[in-house]
Amino acid sequence: MLGIVLMGLKGRAAVTGIADYKNVRKYTGKRKFFLEQWAELTQLALADAGLSKHDVDGLCCAAIPESAMFAPATIAEYLGLQVNFAETVDLGGASSVSMIWRAAAAIEMGICEAVVCAAPGLPIPSNPNPPVKDPARVYGSTSAKWGSPQAEYDVPYGNVAQNAGYALIAQRYAATYGYDERALAKIAVDQRTNAQGNPNAVFYGEPITIDDVLQSKMIADPLHILEIVMPCAGGSAVVVVSERLAKKCKHRPVYVTGFGERLTTRSVTYAKDMTISPVGPAAASAFAMSGKKPKDVDVLEAYDCYTITVLLTIEDSGFCDKGEGTTFVNENDLTFSGSFPVNTHGGQLGAGQAAGMAGGMSQPVEGVRQIMGRADGRQVANCNAALITGTGGIMSEQSAIILEGA
Numbered sequence: 001m002l003g004i005v006l007m008g009l010k011g012r013a014a015v016t017g018i019a020d021y022k023n024v025r026k027y028t029g030k031r032k033f034f035l036e037q038w039a040e041l042t043q044l045a046l047a048d049a050g051l052s053k054h055d056v057d058g059l060c061c062a063a064i065p066e067s068a069m070f071a072p073a074t075i076a077e078y079l080g081l082q083v084n085f086a087e088t089v090d091l092g093g094a095s096s097v098s099m100i101w102r103a104a105a106a107i108e109m110g111i112c113e114a115v116v117c118a119a120p121g122l123p124i125p126s127n128p129n130p131p132v133k134d135p136a137r138v139y140g141s142t143s144a145k146w147g148s149p150q151a152e153y154d155v156p157y158g159n160v161a162q163n164a165g166y167a168l169i170a171q172r173y174a175a176t177y178g179y180d181e182r183a184l185a186k187i188a189v190d191q192r193t194n195a196q197g198n199p200n201a202v203f204y205g206e207p208i209t210i211d212d213v214l215q216s217k218m219i220a221d222p223l224h225i226l227e228i229v230m231p232c233a234g235g236s237a238v239v240v241v242s243e244r245l246a247k248k249c250k251h252r253p254v255y256v257t258g259f260g261e262r263l264t265t266r267s268v269t270y271a272k273d274m275t276i277s278p279v280g281p282a283a284a285s286a287f288a289m290s291g292k293k294p295k296d297v298d299v300l301e302a303y304d305c306y307t308i309t310v311l312l313t314i315e316d317s318g319f320c321d322k323g324e325g326t327t328f329v330n331e332n333d334l335t336f337s338g339s340f341p342v343n344t345h346g347g348q349l350g351a352g353q354a355a356g357m358a359g360g361m362s363q364p365v366e367g368v369r370q371i372m373g374r375a376d377g378r379q380v381a382n383c384n385a386a387l388i389t390g391t392g393g394i395m396s397e398q399s400a401i402i403l404e405g406a
Contacts, residue, residue, distance in 0.1 A: 092392025
């Protein structure tokens with residue numbers, strides 16, 4: 001970790017173009033393969049930056065349905081690109097944030113000058129010859145294959161999918177520090193308020209109250225349905241470029257000045273302490289590398305699959321002491337015009353969680369939009385620095401980046 005901090009980013013790579021689809025709960029448009037979505041999102045992001053595909057010499061992606069292996073080559077071939085840098089990132093909801101710092105690092109090393117990072121999430125065309133149902137997805141599990149520890153020790157006892165795992169974390173937090181359910185509900189309410197300034201959010205035009213949250217259906221005690229993300233269709237992309245290209249682009253460059261990444265366990269079954277998340281070391285690395293401190297951040301765009309995820313991110317990133325998160329939430333306005341803006345587009349709780357890895361790309365896109373000064377209807381005043389986090393699995397894979405305006 002120390003070596004990474006000392007030899008980290010110098011802030012010489014910037015995000016200059018962004019693109020996103022409108023989030024839709026029930027998608028009725030034309031279904032497109034991920035390759036088609038990659039092409040469309042790339043074209044939109046490049047146009048936003050004022051660049052062309054001839055400038056692109058790198059790409060970062062997650063897995064795509066069309067190719068179980070060789071995803072970068074498949075995408076490059078389809079887009080007609082010849083790239084010097086390509087990487088597939090497999091960190092669940094942390095993948096998008098991790099794509100961006102990898103792109104920035106490759107640019108600073110001189111490997112490439114313009115990297116597209118995209119995360120499609122629209123439905124793909126139906127397969128007329130669907131494969132046999134994958135037994136690895138038994139009961140919603142992602143690792144129930146032969147030899148998997150999850151198959152051996154989690155699935156047989158009902159610890160599958162995300163709801164159960166995050167409920168366990170919330171219950172353990174309650175046992176250790178106490179649990180103010182109204183503070184957790186306030187996170188969802190404030191983010192839904194932010195979503196009212198985002199026409200692309202699935203809950204645009206649908207504000208809620210704390211009582212609405214607490215009276216909503218209990219899914220996995222203590223998590224109510226309004227504390228859990230709404231799956232939807234969507235997708236986003238960013239273009240990360242060198243300083244040279246950034247000077248040619250249309251908008252204020254947003255530089256990647258720090259990053260951190262920490263992985264611990266695949267399952268909460270093996271967590272030493274469920275109440276302490278890996279985002280702490282990841283954020284600490286990002287802050288140290290950038291020279292920033294939590295007090296310097298103008299907006300926090302935190303991965304928010306559940307309200308408890310946001311609470312732990314606030315604590316472990318250093319915005320307040322451990323166990324004081326609910327007090328911090330109660331004492332601060334988390335809306336875009338408040339004292340501590342969080343997930344100003346509504347987050348995934350308010351804007352929706354697009355399929356695949358696309359949900360996690362919404363946070364960096366919003367952070368860039370805020371620093372560029374383009375977040376109409378929800379713009380944070382004098383926004384120059386943002387902490388962006390990504391969470392994969394059940395608080396098991398964490399990435400963080402610091403973004404700063406030129």
